[in-house]
Amino acid sequence: xxxxxxxxxxxAIVQHTLFDGISDEVGVNQLASTLNVKPATASDxxxxxxxxxLVHYERYGKVSLTxxxxxxxxxxxxxxxxxxxxxxxxxxxxxxxVHEVAEELxxxxxxKLMDRLxxxxxxxxxxxxxxxxxxxxxxxxxxxxxxxSEMSVGKPCKVIAVRDESVDFLRYLDxxxxxxxxxxxxxxxxxxxELTTLRIGEKDTVVSPKLTSNVYVVCGSCGKTKCSC
Amino acid sequence: xxxxxxxxxxxAIVQHTLFDGISDEVGVNQLASTLNVKPATASDxxxxxxxxxLVHYERYGKVSLTxxxxxxxxxxxxxxxxxxxxxxxxxxxxxxxVHEVAEELxxxxxxKLMDRLxxxxxxxxxxxxxxxxxxxxxxxxxxxxxxxSEMSVGKPCKVIAVRDESVDFLRYLDxxxxxxxxxxxxxxxxxxxELTTLRIGEKDTVVSPKLTSNVYVVCGSCGKTKCSC
DNA sequence: TATAAAAGTTAGATTAGTCTAACAATAATG
DNA sequence: CATTATTGTTAGACTAATCTAACTTTTATA
Ligand SMILES: [Mn+2]
Ligand SMILES: [Mn+2]
Ligand SMILES: [Mn+2]
Ligand SMILES: [Mn+2]
Numbered sequence: 001x002x003x004x005x006x007x008x009x010x011x012a013i014v015q016h017t018l019f020d021g022i023s024d025e026v027g028v029n030q031l032a033s034t035l036n037v038k039p040a041t042a043s044d045x046x047x048x049x050x051x052x053x054l055v056h057y058e059r060y061g062k063v064s065l066t067x068x069x070x071x072x073x074x075x076x077x078x079x080x081x082x083x084x085x086x087x088x089x090x091x092x093x094x095x096x097x098v099h100e101v102a103e104e105l106x107x108x109x110x111x112k113l114m115d116r117l118x119x120x121x122x123x124x125x126x127x128x129x130x131x132x133x134x135x136x137x138x139x140x141x142x143x144x145x146x147x148x149s150e151m152s153v154g155k156p157c158k159v160i161a162v163r164d165e166s167v168d169f170l171r172y173l174d175x176x177x178x179x180x181x182x183x184x185x186x187x188x189x190x191x192x193x194e195l196t197t198l199r200i201g202e203k204d205t206v207v208s209p210k211l212t213s214n215v216y217v218v219c220g221s222c223g224k225t226k227c228s229c
Numbered sequence: 230x231x232x233x234x235x236x237x238x239x240x241a242i243v244q245h246t247l248f249d250g251i252s253d254e255v256g257v258n259q260l261a262s263t264l265n266v267k268p269a270t271a272s273d274x275x276x277x278x279x280x281x282x283l284v285h286y287e288r289y290g291k292v293s294l295t296x297x298x299x300x301x302x303x304x305x306x307x308x309x310x311x312x313x314x315x316x317x318x319x320x321x322x323x324x325x326x327v328h329e330v331a332e333e334l335x336x337x338x339x340x341k342l343m344d345r346l347x348x349x350x351x352x353x354x355x356x357x358x359x360x361x362x363x364x365x366x367x368x369x370x371x372x373x374x375x376x377x378s379e380m381s382v383g384k385p386c387k388v389i390a391v392r393d394e395s396v397d398f399l400r401y402l403d404x405x406x407x408x409x410x411x412x413x414x415x416x417x418x419x420x421x422x423e424l425t426t427l428r429i430g431e432k433d434t435v436v437s438p439k440l441t442s443n444v445y446v447v448c449g450s451c452g453k454t455k456c457s458c
Numbered sequence: 459t460a461t462a463a464a465a466g467t468t469a470g471a472t473t474a475g476t477c478t479a480a481c482a483a484t485a486a487t488g
Numbered sequence: 489c490a491t492t493a494t495t496g497t498t499a500g501a502c503t504a505a506t507c508t509a510a511c512t513t514t515t516a517t518a
Contacts, residue, residue, distance in 0.1 A: 029495055041476055043497060060483060060496060091345040104337045110330045116320040258465055270506055272467060289466060289513055
């Protein structure tokens with residue numbers, strides 16, 4: 001049985017290697033900063049995870065997941081996202097409140113519990129932030145996704161997910177009317193100061209690249225990421 | 230914020246001092262055996278709980294709860310029993326499966342979560358084993374209860390709760406048809422070998438004092454513990 | 459009440475997870 | 489390619505929670 005800490009490391013490694021889509025391996029310092037620990041601590045832990053055959057790793061090298069490590073990490077993420085969905089859909093939490101509570105609930109080890117919860121929720125595909133929920137084998141289809149910062153000017157698109165789950169970010173989105181399913185158009189992109197004017201519904205709002213790079217969208221006409229509409 | 234371990238100690242002290250109704254204080258060895266640790270370990274922990282002002286305690290003395298210790302212990306029990314109710318009523322777990330999972334869920338620290346869950350469940354008064362659920366202040370009315378072993382022969386009574394939550398015990402009760410709400414009559418009590426013949430519904434079953442002392446009942450006519458029916 | 463039994467404590471060790479400070483290897487850059 | 493910057497490791501210390509083994513206090517009983 002994995003400890004809280006081990007599960008959190010696996011989850012962080014999954015985020016870096018599978019979800020962020022930059023590389024399939026991650027450095028110790030990067031991991032340390034994600035987990036808010038010092039590099040020395042992460043270095044130690046990575047060696048422990050290697051001994052348990054959950055990661056591939058050599059001294060001074062990068063970290064990547066073994067089959068088993070990936071499966072277990074994905075299961076933590078499944079639990080996290082199912083609980084977020086429960087809190088949001090059943091207990092009427094707002095989308096900025098669910099993450100923190102799910103950080104605790106995700107460590108409850110009962111496969112039966114998660115399967116029953118999944119059934120109770122009607123086998124949801126996505127969590128309240130639009131992220132896909134892995135199945136009970138820890139499998140998931142990771143879609144190639146586009147952010148608002150990559151969308152061409154004038155093309156209507158639909159918000160499908162958000163990358164950042166912080167309270168500040170989500171409340172900001174609420175204020176400007178940007179929710180999952182909303183239609184947005186990049187009205188103008190100012191090269192000089194990198195600000196983007198976004199039409200959300202009827203209203204235009206000027207936003208930073210920090211926002212546009214954290215909002216995932218698909219084509220508003222065909223619903224695909226890559227399209228020729 | 231309390232650790233898992235500290236919460237488990239508080240819960241165990243509540244059980245011994247408030248629920249078992251023998252004394253309002255408990256010994257270190259007794260605590261140790263309840264928590265499956267060695268006396269040395271419990272002795273250490275009790276001193277830590279004292280430093281946090283959660284228990285009253287002097288070297289070589291007995292342990293009892295402070296106001297704060299009692300409140301926090303009762304809140305752990307509230308969470309445990311609300312989760313058991315959720316697992317049983319909403320996710321269709323059987324009454325012998327809920328305890329183990331609740332042992333993990335009870336340590337999730339979110340008052341809002343528990344209040345919302347309470348609301349979702351319709352403010353239940355009792356958990357699947359018939360135990361009362363403390364309110365959000367950690368308060369509860371502890372009823373004076375009678376077990377089957379104390380009931381007089383021939384008097385019909387109603388099962389209101391079970392003391393033991395072990396899988397073995399609860400499955401055994403299922404097999405002999407003894408559920409919460411069932412009507413039972415002590416048909417005969419054999420002094421020699423302390424076995425009791427119990428009429429449950431239409432069927433007679435011979436049971437041990439281990440069973441009769443773990444089943445709580447009220448008078449079948451008036452619904453009270455002490456009555457003159 | 460003296461002795462034995464039970465209950466409780468202390469000392470010292472261990473493991474997980476963390477830190478700081480000093481050091482070493484690798485990568486980037488002039 | 490030599491120097492610097494970045495990245496990662498090691499050594500040594502700390503806390504929480506546990507153990508074993510030896511010791512002490514309290515309680516029971518002959
Ligand atoms: Mn989340
Ligand atoms: Mn999410
Ligand atoms: Mn229980
Ligand atoms: Mn219960």
